[in-house]
Amino acid sequence: MAVRNYKLIEFPIKRSFKEMSEKEAEKFLKWFVKSIPGRIEIFKKTAQNTGYDPRKLNFSPESLKYLGEWFAKRITSRKLTKNEIEKIESGIPGHLKPHVDIPKVDLSKETLSLCYDIGMYLGETFRKNVKGLKWDFIKKPKNDIDYHKPVLVGGKIPVNPIHLVKVFATGLLDKTYSSHRLREVYDSNIEYYFTKESKK
Numbered sequence: 208m209a210v211r212n213y214k215l216i217e218f219p220i221k222r223s224f225k226e227m228s229e230k231e232a233e234k235f236l237k238w239f240v241k242s243i244p245g246r247i248e249i250f251k252k253t254a255q256n257t258g259y260d261p262r263k264l265n266f267s268p269e270s271l272k273y274l275g276e277w278f279a280k281r282i283t284s285r286k287l288t289k290n291e292i293e294k295i296e297s298g299i300p301g302h303l304k305p306h307v308d309i310p311k312v313d314l315s316k317e318t319l320s321l322c323y324d325i326g327m328y329l330g331e332t333f334r335k336n337v338k339g340l341k342w343d344f345i346k347k348p349k350n351d352i353d354y355h356k357p358v359l360v361g362g363k364i365p366v367n368p369i370h371l372v373k374v375f376a377t378g379l380l381d382k383t384y385s386s387h388r389l390r391e392v393y394d395s396n397i398e399y400y401f402t403k404e405s406k407k
Contacts, residue, residue: 224355232355275389283315326369
């Protein structure tokens with residue numbers, strides 16, 4: 208179900224994270240952190256317009272249960288183009304191609320934008336419940352999956368809340384995850400990466 212009157216997020220730099228210089232990645236991070244309050248407010252209003260009580264978005268772990276239920280009803284997809292499918296196929300080793308199911312759909316632009324907003328909210332929920340966490344970006348190595356992307360540091364390892372939400376959304380799309388998965392993601396990260404030993 209598409210969300211009406213929802214303002215998509217607009218990035219200040221159009222290049223991919225892999226293509227960004229370190230200076231550009233730093234600029235993106237500053238924009239990202241500065242944008243968090245405004246994007247969360249946009250998301251709260253959007254949720255309210257769809258009958259969701261924005262007072263439930265109080266950065267508590269329990270709020271992620273309600274947020275997951277709301278998001279699960281609003282995941283939308285788009286068909287991949289022939290070029291996109293061919294690009295995916297070209298990255299798969301020949302001996303593995305017979306065993307790999309190539310996806311025919313991907314998350315829609317609207318859903319990807321919501322992933323950023325909900326990822327920001329998830330990240331701030333971590334920060335408000337675990338001392339010592341802050342936003343930063345991965346500077347090396349270049350082959351790191353989160354290279355130059357905003358991540359939370361201060362725990363055992365850097366954690367990318369945006370990526371966590373994208374995986375959650377993909378799981379909702381192919382029905383491998385339920386709406387409760389978002390709260391489970393929070394709990395598992397608290398247990399394994401943001402334990403008491405990582406608090407300051």
